[in-house]
Amino acid sequence: MSLPVLVALVVFGIALSVAAVHFTGGTKTATLADADQALRRFAEDFPDELVATVRLTADARTAFLDLGNGRTGIVHSIGDCFLTRIVSASDIVALDVDDRGAILLKLADFTWKGGRFVFADRTDAKTVAVALGLDNPRLAREAA
Missing domain, CATH: 1.20.5 (Single alpha-helices involved in coiled-coils or other helix-helix interfaces)
Known part of the structure; x- marks a missing residue:
């Protein structure tokens, strides 16, 4: 030949x-139709967790779930699938909120490093950032 x-x-x-x-x-690329879908997907991996509130990003690719006790659940689309995580302040390497309502999150997890998450409402971004531990002095130093 x-x-x-x-x-x-x-x-x-x-x-x-x-x-x-x-x-x-x-x-x-998978997207979340609403908060209920995020709750159902999160419950598949963490059925015993109680979720207080769910906040979706503007592109509906990520949901942040308030679990209380300084823990936050995350449902994030990668390709046509969703990954789920429970994070606390000890899992976070850097965290910041910019002026446009986006959270910059860097995790210590080598399988998923985090990313930039834009919210339609700046109040949601600030609320999620505080729940993740934005007021933690260690994170404030590392984000700077």
Whole structure:
């Protein structure tokens, strides 16, 4: 087999694989329809946890759930799936709230480092940040 034919077959095979993944939903990003869906998804992994409030981000990809006692549940979409975490101040490396209502969260967890989460309401962002421990002096030093 000549090299140009082999290269054409490889390129065609890769393009066909990418198209198959895309058209079967592999590039779809999951979103949360509402707070109830976030509660149900969180309860699948943590059925014994009692949730006080749920706050969704503006893009509906993440929900922060107030669990009390300095703990916060997180439901976050990655691809077409959701991951769930329970975090406390000891799990957080850095935390900040910007002027536009976004939380910048960096976690010590090597499987998910956190990210930037934008809320439609700046009050929600501030409330979630305080629940995560924004008023903790250790986090204030590390975020600076």
